[in-house]
Amino acid sequence: MTTIFIEELKFKTIIGLLDFERITPQYIVVDAKFRAKEFVDYALVCEYLVAEFNEMKFETVEEALKHFRKKFKKIFPTLRYFYMKISKIDIIPNARVGAQIEKYY
DSSP states (O other): OOEEEEEEEEEEEOOOSSHHHHHSOEEEEEEEEEEESSOOOHHHHHHHHHHHHHHHOOSOHHHHHHHHHHHHHHHOTTEEEEEEEEEEEEEETTEEEEEEEEEEO
């Protein structure tokens, strides 16, 4: 079984709890890995991620991770492994911060 990956998908979106984060889009970077018994089109996954982030406007990185863990299992029923890391790259001047999730099905 092949692992499909996405590295350093960078885009602006609304994410965060602070007042300025709810108004001003900020850059995030998403890394993801998928292992399924079906075809996973990484180009469509990238488009979907950007659209879903912009629609949902998550309050926390953790909320986004839980959302995508559930969504990708529904989209790809044969999913056997899911990994996602979301980094907020501009929120702290000298560091990337964020969270990641890893799930075996």
